[in-house]
Amino acid sequence: ISPKPRDESSIPAGPAARWLPCAFYLACGLAFMTKSLIGLAFIGSGCGLYALWQRERRIWRFLFDPVGLTVLITCLLAWPLAAYLTYPQFLDDQIKHHLGRFQGVWGEDEPIYCYLYDIPRCALPWTPLALWGILVGWRQGRARGSLGRFALCWVVPGTILLTLSQWRHYHYVAPLIPPFAWLAAIGMVDFVERRHPQSSTRRGWRLPLVLNLLLAIGAGVVWMIPNLRGREPIVALIGFTAVICWLIAWCEQQRRPHAHLAAIFGLAWVLAAGTFQFVIPHYDLYSQVAEFADRVNHDLPADAPLHMIDLKEDQLTWYLRQPLVRVDDPDELEKGAFADRRSIYLVAPQTTIDELAKVGRLDIIERSPVAPRRIESLRVCFARLFTFSAPRIMPAARSSAR
Secondary structure, X not given: OOOOOOOOOOOOOOHHHOOHHHHHHHHHHHHHHHHOHHHHHHHHHHHHHHHHHHOOHHHHHHHOOHXXXXXXXXXXXXXXXXXXXXXXXXXHHHHHHHHHHHHXXXXXXXXXXXXXXXXXXXXXOOHHHHHHHHHHHHHHOXXXXXXXXXXXXXXXXXXHHHHHOOOXXXXXXXXXXXXXXXXHHHHHHHHHHHHHHHOOOHHHHHHHHHHHHHHHHHHHHHHHOOOOOOHHHHHHHHHHHHHHHXXXXXXXXXXXXXXXXXXXXXXXXXXXXXXXXXXXXXXXXHHHHHHHHHHHHHHOOOOOOEEEEOOOOOHHHHOOOOOEEEXXXXXXXXXXXXXXXXXXXXXXXXXXXXXXXXXXXXXXXXXXOOOOOOOHHHOEEEEEEEOOOOOOOOOOOOOOEO
């Protein structure tokens, strides 16, 4: 990072940049296909506010590029049309999922001020450096230039949009995190430059000593928490961090800034990879649900459709084998489902299973896992429902609660 601030347009000029509007609007189209209108809302609000703030003709020429807009319009029309022709209720679902979040259809998950702490939390471990980068960037003029304005235009409109929704959750801030990387880079470089003059003195070793003490306390707390899942890998990662702290201190002592930065980034990478590989599986319910779906697919006869009772848009449906018969209201499950069969296979929440057991013979084959500290009614069951005329003697059901 150059010590002198530069306030230049972020849009390059020349023949080499003519493809950029097409690439930009193709990315916008993919965002629409992935996250629908909310994906465009994040991009459009940030770019539109930045264009108004900068007041540069080049930005408006970029945004109104005819070829790029053609690419975007093609994506905006093709995907909804294909979805509607396949599933006409698509439009109603889109209205419900978009406007419903602001009208409280899905309820209220977190308080209105939650993103004030969710954004710093999701930016960890770079949050302290990003906050320091804001102070340093303002003092050096970087945060007052075009990059600073662009970061504000990226974060502020998106935060307001998320706050207006009544259905709030911490992971929704993921699209707002990238600007913090630029701020954290400023803070980290300034930190390294400040640390190296102290490397030849005894003060240079105080920080790793303090960090090791805090890490030791943290490891002790983790080891003492009862019934903590993933305790061993967490302690191992803390111990690895303590060792690398001394490597970082040694790089400072030797005045090797590139090795110093490499050690910091290497530590962050190992911590992230180790957490996802060894700690997250103890908490990740998605992979357990996918494994449950694999067992359902294995036990389901090849010629039998699977009835989804009262599951609606449950994540489980992504992993189940076709054909699927969706029944949102259990009362709609009439005996017509048994037209040419004496039984049907179904997946349903535990509460619905209890109701179905009152109207027919029901054998539980599999039970899905349920997150710790969550209510039992959220468990999903794979079962076989028999008509009242079906034989009363059936093979013993294989039930496994995982």
